[in-house]
Amino acid sequence: KNQVEQSPQSLIILEGKNCTLQCNYTVSPFSNLRWYKQDTGRGPVSLTIMTFSENTKSNGRYTATLDADTKQSSLHITASQLSDSASYICPLKTSYDKVIFGPGTSLSVIP
Amino acid sequence: DVKVTQSSRYLVKRTGEKVFLECVQDMDHENMFWYRQDPGLGLRLIYFSYDVKMKEKGDIPEGYSVSREKKERFSLILESASTNQTSMYLCASSSLHLYGYTFGSGTRLTVV
Numbered sequence: 001k002n003q004v005e006q007s008p009q010s011l012i013i014l015e016g017k018n019c020t021l022q023c024n025y026t027v028s029p030f031s032n033l034r035w036y037k038q039d040t041g042r043g044p045v046s047l048t049i050m051t052f053s054e055n056t057k058s059n060g061r062y063t064a065t066l067d068a069d070t071k072q073s074s075l076h077i078t079a080s081q082l083s084d085s086a087s088y089i090c091p092l093k094t095s096y097d098k099v100i101f102g103p104g105t106s107l108s109v110i111p
Numbered sequence: 112d113v114k115v116t117q118s119s120r121y122l123v124k125r126t127g128e129k130v131f132l133e134c135v136q137d138m139d140h141e142n143m144f145w146y147r148q149d150p151g152l153g154l155r156l157i158y159f160s161y162d163v164k165m166k167e168k169g170d171i172p173e174g175y176s177v178s179r180e181k182k183e184r185f186s187l188i189l190e191s192a193s194t195n196q197t198s199m200y201l202c203a204s205s206s207l208h209l210y211g212y213t214f215g216s217g218t219r220l221t222v223v
Contacts, residue, residue: 099212
């Protein structure tokens with residue numbers, strides 16, 4: 001069983017709409033959990049980072065939340081833009097400094 | 112602007128060829144990593160290095176080797192390329208405190 005799972009696998013939304021991506025993990029405790037955005041053909045770029053004790057972090061239209069009780073993190077995108085079309089990945093860094101990557105969610109924003 | 116540069120965006124190699132993937136970072140980072148990324152599997156760690164001439168196996172090192180002769184350069188070597196090594200290869204670096212990775216743009220390798 002993967003230690004970091006993401007859902008949905010892919011998502012298509014209309015421009016201007018909001019969406020929420022999910023990351024479920026089994027590792028606990030952990031050092032930090034990030035959300036990365038990866039444009040097609042490019043390397044991932046960090047959006048947010050949260051430590052085990054934080055429960056929300058915002059970066060512009062991106063808001064990440066963390067619920068340590070349910071072992072879930074969400075990335076909420078507000079007023080989506082065409083440029084938000086990308087893969088979104090949530091890697092988790094364990095207390096032993098190992099980084100575990102989720103498989104990613106592919107988001108397509110259409111006009 | 113800090114950078115991790117991978118020498119090739121696209122490569123096509125034949126089965127059995129020796130393949131070199133080069134990665135250079137200009138941030139004086141101690142740590143460097145090689146990942147491969149496949150659909151549905153996410154990023155999987157092949158090798159990493161915490162210092163010059165130092166290397167550690169990641170989760171899937173079989174069929175790969177690495178070289179780190181200088182701090183800024185981390186090379187991934189496929190001794191004898193096989194078709195199951197067709198993938199997107201991503202290099203990353205981070206500082207000693209592992210606050211986060213900076214990724215290169217990736218090399219899409221196709222082995223035919």
